Amino acid sequence: MDLTLSQRYKIETYLEEGYSNSLISDKINVHKSTVGRELKRCDHLDGYDAEYAHKRYLKKKCKQTGFHSSTIEYKDEILSALEVNQYSPEQLVNRKRLEGGSFPCVETVYQIIYSQMSQNPSLKEPLRKLEGNLQTGKIYVLDQ
Structure with a gap:
């Protein structure tokens, strides 16, 4: 769960007052x-600093990406190979x-x-099962 800036300020205040983590x-x-x-x-030089922690959080959040650019380069190749050769993602x-x-790894091909x-819709054919659970934790139920 992502903490808000106000929650971080509260953490900083409660720590200064000597409260336990619990x-x-x-x-x-x-x-x-x-x-x-x-x-x-987010331990800072003088203890916990809410603003420093939040800036660090925002900086890391900006660096997050969905697919890497190199994966996008493979997208057309993956889709055409699956349609033409009827390979499963693992075989491909x-x-x-x-x-x-x-x-890219098998997980990325499935994504x-x-x-x-x-x-x-013809991409369903190379899949071994119509319901899947990706390693990322996302559950997909393909409409039939």
């Missing part, structure tokens, strides 16, 4: 582990790796397929 977590309605991780990650990745060079499924 008591702080009760007061700001988050799990005590969230407070513990926040304090561990293993074949490309045997041929040499770098290629590309699921993202393109509405525009191209």
Whole structure:
């Protein structure tokens, strides 16, 4: 769970007053582990600094990306190989790796397929099952 700036200010204030992590977590309605991780990650020179912690959080959040640019380069190649050769994603990745060079992992191939499924229903055919659970924790149920 992402903490807000006001929650971070409260953490800073409660720490100065000598509250425990457990008591702080009760007061700001988050799990005590969230407070513990926040304090561990954002320990500043003079103790916890809410503004420093929030700036650091925003900086890291801006660097997050969905697909890497290199993955997007492979998208057309992946989609055409699946349609033309009728490979499963596992077969495609293993074949490309045997041929040499770098290629995205199976998980990434599945994510590309699921993202393109509405525009191209024929992509369902190479999939082994119609319901999937990606390693990222997202659950996909493909409409039939």
